[in-house]
Amino acid sequence: MTRHAHAWTQGTEIEPSLYAADLARLGEQVEELLDAGVRVFHFDVGDGHFVEPITIGPVVLRAIAGLVHARDAVLDCHLMVENPERHIPQIAEAGGDGVTFHYEATDDPERVAELARGQGLCAGLAFNPGTAVADAARAGAPFDLVLCMSIWPGYSGQELLPESYERIADLRDSLPDDVAVQVDGGVTAENVAAIREAGANLIVAGSSVFAADDPPAAYRALARSVA
Ligand code: DX5
Ligand code: ZN
Numbered sequence: 184m185t186r187h188a189h190a191w192t193q194g195t196e197i198e199p200s201l202y203a204a205d206l207a208r209l210g211e212q213v214e215e216l217l218d219a220g221v222r223v224f225h226f227d228v229g230d231g232h233f234v235e236p237i238t239i240g241p242v243v244l245r246a247i248a249g250l251v252h253a254r255d256a257v258l259d260c261h262l263m264v265e266n267p268e269r270h271i272p273q274i275a276e277a278g279g280d281g282v283t284f285h286y287e288a289t290d291d292p293e294r295v296a297e298l299a300r301g302q303g304l305c306a307g308l309a310f311n312p313g314t315a316v317a318d319a320a321r322a323g324a325p326f327d328l329v330l331c332m333s334i335w336p337g338y339s340g341q342e343l344l345p346e347s348y349e350r351i352a353d354l355r356d357s358l359p360d361d362v363a364v365q366v367d368g369g370v371t372a373e374n375v376a377a378i379r380e381a382g383a384n385l386i387v388a389g390s391s392v393f394a395a396d397d398p399p400a401a402y403r404a405l406a407r408s409v410a
Contacts, residue, residue, distance in 0.1 A: 189280075189281070189305040189327055191222060191223055191257050191259075191280070191281075191305075192281070192305060192327050192328050192363040192385065193361070193363065193384075194222075194384065195379065195384045195385075195386075195409050195410070196222055196223045196384070196385050196386070197221075197375075197386050197388055197392075197402060197405045197406045197409065198221075198223045198224060198225040198259060198365075198385060198386065198387045198388065199216055199221055199224055199225065199388060199389070199392045199393070199398070199402060200224075200225040200226075200227060200339065200367070200387050200388065200389035200392075200393075201213070201224055201225065201226050201227070201239070201247075202225075202226075202227040202238055202239060202339055202389060203339040203340070203389030203390050203392070203393040203394070204393050205393065206239070206243075209243070209246070209247060210246075210247060210250060212393070212398060213247055213250055213251060214250065215398065215399050216392075216398065216399055216402055217250075217251070217254045217256055218399065219399035219400075219402050219403055220402075220403070220406065221256060221402060222255075222256050222257065223256065223257050223259050223385070224247075224251060224256065224257070224258055224259065225259050225261060225367070225387045225389075226239065226244055226258050226259065226260045226261065226279070227239065227260075227261045227263060228240050228241075228260060228261065228262050228263065228264060228270065228274070229263040229264070229336075229337065230263070230264035230265060230270075232264070232265045233263050233264050233265045233285065233287075233288055233336075234263040234336050234337035235337050235338075236337055236338065238263070240270075240273075241270075241273040241274060241276070241277035242277075244258060244260065244274065244277040244278055244279060245277040245278055248277060248278025248279075249278070251278075252278065257280035257281065258278060258279050258280050258281075259280065259281045259283070259305075259307075259385075260274050260279040260280075260281060260282050260283065261283050261307075261309065261330065261367065261387075262274070262282060262283065262284040262285070262288075263285065263309075263336045263337065264284070264285075264288065265288055266288070267282075267284035267285070267288055267289060267295055268289075268294075268295050268298055271284075271295070271298055271299050271302060271304070272302060274302075274304070275299075275302035275303060275304055279304060280304065280305060281304055281305035281306070281307060281327065281328070282299045282304045282305070282306065282307065283306075283307030283308065283309050283328065283330050283365070284299075284307075284308070284309065285308075285309045285310065285311070285336075286308055286309065286310040286311075286314055286318070286319050286322055286323075287310070287311055287314060292308055292322045292323075292326075293322075293325060296308070296325065296326060305327045305328070306326050306327050306328075307326055307327060307328040307329065307330055307365065308322060308323040308326045308328075308329050308330065309329075309330035309332060309336075309365075309367075310323075310329070310330070310331065310332060311332050311335065311336065312332055312333070312334070312335060312344055312346070312347075312350075316331070316350050316353040316354050316357065317353075317357065319331075319354070320353075320354055320357035320358055321357075323358060323362065324358060324359055324362065326362060327362065327363065328362065328363035328364070328365050328385060329354060329358060329362060329363070329364060329365065330365040330366070330367055330385075331347065331350055331351050331354050331364065331365070331366055331367075331383070332367055332368055333347035333350075333351075333366050333367065333368040333369050333370070333378075334367075334368030334369050336367075336368070339389035339390050340389070340390045340394070341368060341369055342369045343368060343369025343370065343371075343374060343378075344368075344369070347366070347368075347369075347378075347381075348377060348378070348381045349381075351364060351366060351378065351381040351382050351383050352381045352382050354382065355381070355382025355383075356382075363384050363385050364382050364383045364384060364385070365383065365384075365385035365386070365387065366378050366383040366385070366386050366387065367387035368387070370386055370387060370388045370389075370391055370405075371391045372391060372401075372404055372405060372408065375388075375391075375405050375408045375409055376408045376409060379408075379409040386405075386409065388402075388405055391405065392405070
């Protein structure tokens with residue numbers, strides 16, 4: 184499998200998680216975050232099997248893809264689903280730019296990554312707090328990014344698990360330099376600098392952006408903390 188280090192995975196980014204947005208005002212919130220400088224949006228697909236909730240999917244992705252791409256931003260899709268291979272073509276067709284599926288949801292991560300890349304998507308491998316970092320790092324070496332979950336996936340608004348800092352640092356040490364380290368879950372204005380310091384460069388933020396009174400200001404403050 185050949186990795187083609189997509190430019191957006193290589194920088195330091197705060198990725199607002201649209202699962203936590205006010206979905207009645209989704210387009211408006213996307214626009215104001217684009218104005219604030221967001222380049223990468225995180226889009227959580229949950230199937231009600233791999234995780235308890237059914238979240239948002241290709242229909243909603245398609246509705247915002249034009250808006251996001253018109254401003255040269257990208258949609259980074261986190262598949263919290265069983266059988267990720269069944270959903271990848273729809274994510275590509277709906278306008279996803281990257282797809283990250285779970286180590287725990289497949290027996291053959293490389294085959295699924297090939298499928299994603301065949302659809303023109305950047306490929307990421309996520310792993311849960313119960314999975315050994317060494318296992319995820321071994322499987323994730325040929326990917327564009329590896330996502331270290333800092334909560335159990337499913338819901339926004341949980342607290343970051345304290346062992347995450349060490350797991351992020353281990354992951355960073357175990358992966359080739361050009362594989363991005365992403366963190367998702369419980370990121371706040373208080374812990375974001377320590378998460379960056381531990382070695383993450385793609386940092387997902389759901390409620391710390393969208394539960395704020397002023398989401399663009401919350402995004403800018405997080406971005407400043409890791410600049
Ligand atoms: C939940 C999702 C996350 C979620 C993060 O499992 O994968 O992306 O939206 O939300 P916060 O930042 O509130 O933990
Ligand atoms: Zn996520």
